[in-house]
Amino acid sequence: MKTSLIILLLNLSGYSGAMRANDDTYAEAMNKRIQTVYSSQSIPTLQDAVNSLERIGLAEETKWEPYYYAAFGYIMMANQERESNKKDAYLDQASATIKKAAVIKVNDSEITALEGFVHMIRVTVDPASRGQQYSGLAMQTFGRAISLDPENPRALALLAQMQYGTAQFLGSSTAEACSTNEAALQKFVAFKSENPLAPRWGLSMAEGTRAKCK
Amino acid sequence: MKALVALVFTMFLVRSFAQTKIEGSVADDDGNIISGANVFLAGTYDGASTNENGEFEFETMEIGKKMLVIRFVGYKEFIRPMELLGTTIAIAINLDEEINELEAVVVAAGAFAASDVSRRTVFRAVDIATTAGATADIAGALNTLPGTQKVAESGRLFVRGGDGNETRTFIDGLVVLDAYGPSAPNTPSRGRFLPFMFDGISFSTGGYSAEYGQALSSALVLDSKDKAELTRTDFGILSVGGDAGHTHVWDKGSVAGKIQYTNLRPYVELINQEIDWDKAPVSIEGSGAFRHKVGRDGLFKFYGNFSRSNFSLHQHDIDDYNNSQLFDLTNSYQYINGFYKNHINDDWMVRGGVSYTGLATVTRTNENTIREYQRGVHFKTVAEGSVSDNVELKAGGEATVRFYDKIIAGQVAPAAYSFEEVIPAAFVEADMYVSNHFVVRIGGRAEFNNLISRVSLDPRVSLAFKLGAQGQASFAYGKFRQSPNDKFVMIRPELEAEKADHYILNYQYAKANRTFRVEAYYKGYHDLVKWIDHNFVDLRSSGSGHAKGIELFWRDNASIKHLDYWISYSFLDTKRDYLDFPHEAAPAFASKHNFSIVAKYFVRTIKSQLGFTYSFTSGRPYNNPNVEGFHVLTTPNYSDLSFNWSYLPSTSMIIYFSCTNLLGRDNVFGFEYSTVRSQNGEYNGRAIRQAAPRFLFLGIFITLSKDKSVNQLPNL
Numbered sequence: 001m002k003t004s005l006i007i008l009l010l011n012l013s014g015y016s017g018a019m020r021a022n023d024d025t026y027a028e029a030m031n032k033r034i035q036t037v038y039s040s041q042s043i044p045t046l047q048d049a050v051n052s053l054e055r056i057g058l059a060e061e062t063k064w065e066p067y068y069y070a071a072f073g074y075i076m077m078a079n080q081e082r083e084s085n086k087k088d089a090y091l092d093q094a095s096a097t098i099k100k101a102a103v104i105k106v107n108d109s110e111i112t113a114l115e116g117f118v119h120m121i122r123v124t125v126d127p128a129s130r131g132q133q134y135s136g137l138a139m140q141t142f143g144r145a146i147s148l149d150p151e152n153p154r155a156l157a158l159l160a161q162m163q164y165g166t167a168q169f170l171g172s173s174t175a176e177a178c179s180t181n182e183a184a185l186q187k188f189v190a191f192k193s194e195n196p197l198a199p200r201w202g203l204s205m206a207e208g209t210r211a212k213c214k
Numbered sequence: 215m216k217a218l219v220a221l222v223f224t225m226f227l228v229r230s231f232a233q234t235k236i237e238g239s240v241a242d243d244d245g246n247i248i249s250g251a252n253v254f255l256a257g258t259y260d261g262a263s264t265n266e267n268g269e270f271e272f273e274t275m276e277i278g279k280k281m282l283v284i285r286f287v288g289y290k291e292f293i294r295p296m297e298l299l300g301t302t303i304a305i306a307i308n309l310d311e312e313i314n315e316l317e318a319v320v321v322a323a324g325a326f327a328a329s330d331v332s333r334r335t336v337f338r339a340v341d342i343a344t345t346a347g348a349t350a351d352i353a354g355a356l357n358t359l360p361g362t363q364k365v366a367e368s369g370r371l372f373v374r375g376g377d378g379n380e381t382r383t384f385i386d387g388l389v390v391l392d393a394y395g396p397s398a399p400n401t402p403s404r405g406r407f408l409p410f411m412f413d414g415i416s417f418s419t420g421g422y423s424a425e426y427g428q429a430l431s432s433a434l435v436l437d438s439k440d441k442a443e444l445t446r447t448d449f450g451i452l453s454v455g456g457d458a459g460h461t462h463v464w465d466k467g468s469v470a471g472k473i474q475y476t477n478l479r480p481y482v483e484l485i486n487q488e489i490d491w492d493k494a495p496v497s498i499e500g501s502g503a504f505r506h507k508v509g510r511d512g513l514f515k516f517y518g519n520f521s522r523s524n525f526s527l528h529q530h531d532i533d534d535y536n537n538s539q540l541f542d543l544t545n546s547y548q549y550i551n552g553f554y555k556n557h558i559n560d561d562w563m564v565r566g567g568v569s570y571t572g573l574a575t576v577t578r579t580n581e582n583t584i585r586e587y588q589r590g591v592h593f594k595t596v597a598e599g600s601v602s603d604n605v606e607l608k609a610g611g612e613a614t615v616r617f618y619d620k621i622i623a624g625q626v627a628p629a630a631y632s633f634e635e636v637i638p639a640a641f642v643e644a645d646m647y648v649s650n651h652f653v654v655r656i657g658g659r660a661e662f663n664n665l666i667s668r669v670s671l672d673p674r675v676s677l678a679f680k681l682g683a684q685g686q687a688s689f690a691y692g693k694f695r696q697s698p699n700d701k702f703v704m705i706r707p708e709l710e711a712e713k714a715d716h717y718i719l720n721y722q723y724a725k726a727n728r729t730f731r732v733e734a735y736y737k738g739y740h741d742l743v744k745w746i747d748h749n750f751v752d753l754r755s756s757g758s759g760h761a762k763g764i765e766l767f768w769r770d771n772a773s774i775k776h777l778d779y780w781i782s783y784s785f786l787d788t789k790r791d792y793l794d795f796p797h798e799a800a801p802a803f804a805s806k807h808n809f810s811i812v813a814k815y816f817v818r819t820i821k822s823q824l825g826f827t828y829s830f831t832s833g834r835p836y837n838n839p840n841v842e843g844f845h846v847l848t849t850p851n852y853s854d855l856s857f858n859w860s861y862l863p864s865t866s867m868i869i870y871f872s873c874t875n876l877l878g879r880d881n882v883f884g885f886e887y888s889t890v891r892s893q894n895g896e897y898n899g900r901a902i903r904q905a906a907p908r909f910l911f912l913g914i915f916i917t918l919s920k921d922k923s924v925n926q927l928p929n930l
Contacts, residue, residue, distance in 0.1 A: 025259075029259055044249065044250060044263075044265075044266065047250040047263060048250075048262075048263040051250070051251075051252035051254075051261070051262075051263045052259070052261070052263075054252060054285075055252065055254045055258070055259055055260075055261045056259055058254075058256070058257070059257055059258055059259055084727075089287065093287060126727070136443060136444060137443060140443050140444055169818075170821060170862055170864075171818065171819075171821050172864060
């Protein structure tokens with residue numbers, strides 16, 4: 001009886017608290033969308049997940065994760081998009097969303113790395129004219145992310161990819177890029193976070209770079 | 215206890231019944247469906263995205279009054295209070311378009327905005343440095359754009375029948391006096407400011423904003439870079455000298471310094487010159503920049519540039535080559551610019567600053583020493599922001615104070631002149647968006663000039679329509695004024711400002727890295743300085759003139775991989791009755807046809823960018839005292855094919871080579887004649903030619919930084 005009452009009261013709290021979700025419902029709602037932004041290759045599906053994440057972000061004013069993953073979703077949308085104007089529009093959205101995350105969690109390595117990711121994708125829109133500006137900016141932002149947390153494997157993996165691309169563009173040696181990538185792979189193995197919603201992506205990207213290095 | 219359970223139970227029932235379904239559709243004002251819009255109840259997780267048909271549906275446990283919110287990029291947020299009662303709500307919503315910087319139409323008439331930040335520019339700041347034949351000179355590169363008439367022996371920007379003085383340069387909105395370095399007679403001068411300092415360059419060939427005054431034909435607005443991103447040290451070893459620079463960056467700011475030494479003496483020893491140099495140009499130039507972020511959005515910028523240069527040459531008499539006169543020029547120049555910008559709130563920002571230019575030129579000839587000093591200060595404050603969703607306002611005030619002195623000492627006609635000019639001004643300009651497809655800009659500029667004690671009011675109006683997704687048309691009208699050249703003001707300070715009316719019609723089509731642009735214009739000149747009865751001292755503001763023309767531009771960097779090229783053509787028909795002209799005639803700097811093609815090709819296998827520029831300018835009028843009539847003769851056509859090659863052997867080094875006039879064409883810019891008849895009764899004359907058929911340049915640029923993948927490519 002007592003337990004059922006408690007369950008009922010819990011239900012009630014959900015009801016009376018105007019959906020101010022507890023951590024479990026937050027985590028559950030988040031996990032579902034995180035899976036989508038990690039795996040989907042369809043722009044409408046990604047947009048739907050991003051919209052959900054933005055709703056959660058608006059409801060949960062102290063949480064940075066919804067904006068982080070919404071921005072990640074926008075980057076994935078930019079990756080899927082072929083038309084350069086639309087690509088840029090998604091990247092603009094990603095930047096704006098990253099800024100929201102950065103206000104909630106200041107000087108965070110993961111958020112900073114994601115900012116660098118946006119610069120990196122900007123290069124791909126028009127490498128000839130944007131390469132110099134955005135590749136420098138991306139490198140520098142990855143550098144900042146690494147200095148904020150030297151254990152962040154994503155920052156290293158992204159830096160490695162940027163270095164690889166630059167070396168390839170200039171036809172110079174990829175040795176530096178490959179050694180950065182190896183460092184990233186080691187950090188991926190060692191990576192631990194107390195936050196169950198912490199970013200987990202990037203390992204396959206680093207493995208892909210390793211395959212190119214061989 | 216039982217009662218409680220019952221209560222809880224009933225509430226549970228109520229709750230399960232209180233599920234409200236909200237469904238509907240979202241479209242824009244024209245009824246076009248919007249898919250991917252975010253529809254939700256504020257403060258909850260409950261919501262949905264619209265599908266490919268613009269439809270949505272979701273369910274919520276919420277009851278009572280809630281806010282339904284709909285968001286989609288490019289549209290105004292929609293908010294409506296809803297009473298949730300457990301019954302289905304169906305709703306069809308139209309979102310209002312948001313006036314958005316990226317989507318909205320812009321006034322393109324007369325303007326070539328180059329920015330590396332904004333993505334919808336026709337021309338990029340980095341293009342300046344990589345244009346062959348321009349040798350990293352801003353004016354050199356802009357001379358490949360329509361609206362300019364190439365005057366190769368001057369190097370300055372001559373815009374739409376205007377002379378070189380009618381283009382004014384601004385850095386961060388603050389005026390630069392004497393933006394060109396000194397040069398020997400009939401040799402091109404270079405701009406004093408290197409292009410890589412700037413990440414935004416707006417070159418307007420007419421109809422520009424009310425913010426810019428004292429420019430009759432053209433405004434060149436340069437935006438200096440914000441805070442540097444990277445600590446680095448740069449060295450350059452050049453065939454004509456060397457440079458060294460260092461940039462230090464910290465969290466909130468950056469400081470950079472550069473010093474450059476140029477010496478043309480070894481070069482002119484090596485390559486035969488048309489000019490009989492006594493001492494070829496030597497100059498030393500230093501510049502420093504400081505940037506500091508203030509608060510969240512504020513930025514303070516300081517920039518200083520000093521230079522000193524000297525050259526001397528022998529000017530040979532036309533009648534007797536062995537009779538020559540020494541011409542020695544020393545110029546020292548300082549420019550200081552302090553700029554501040556910050557946001558007052560989300561909608562408004564202020565910017566402003568002070569610039570100081572000081573220059574001294576000492577010219578020595580056999581007979582005279584001429585000293586010319588100019589000092590100028592410019593103060594400016596501008597506020598800009600949104601009055602409403604559809605109206606953007608810009609308003610500001612400024613003052614320019616100039617002190618000019620010229621002292622001619624020596625045997626022939628010693629004299630001293632000076633004047634002090636104070637011009638306070640106020641301007642206001644509003645952009646009114648009727649929609650994202652139609653904007654009207656109305657502005658005006660009021661100026662007071664102490665020398666003529668008069669207040670003037672100049673209107674500026676422009677309109678732009680979007681025609682389809684890629685095309686747009688714009689129109690601009692404006693009245694522009696500028697004080698006459700210093701050499702006239704010093705003689706008669708009470709001369710009226712010279713005036714020009716601009717009417718411009720523009721059409722532009724841009725799609726995926728291809729741009730087509732056509733522009734037609736008419737420009738009327740009034741109150742130009744006119745000599746009365748060939749008397750240089752009796753000057754009046756009674757001259758007039760006009761210029762009209764049509765210009766075409768095509769740029770494409772999409773059709774062929776790694777190739778970026780642009781083609782410009784300008785047609786100009788201009789006549790003036792000013793200075794000592796006996797009647798209306800085309801001025802000597804005006805050419806009817808100007809054509810140029812610039813191509814840049816990246817060749818991966820040799821890690822090089824190759825650049826070619828071809829330019830053609832039809833002949834210009836000149837006088838021959840042996841021939842009856844004024845400006846009835848025409849010089850030969852001018853053409854030039856230039857080449858440059860940037861080679862990147864490693865990520866921190868660039869080797870750069872450039873050569874002008876690859877084909878070695880003997881271009882003639884004009885003719886000069888003796889002032890007295892020779893024994894056979896004719897005036898002797900000679901052609902004004904290039905200093906040398908070609909100019910060759912080789913430079914090696916090395917960058918040292920913690921991050922090795924950075925080189926000076928954007929600088930070249």
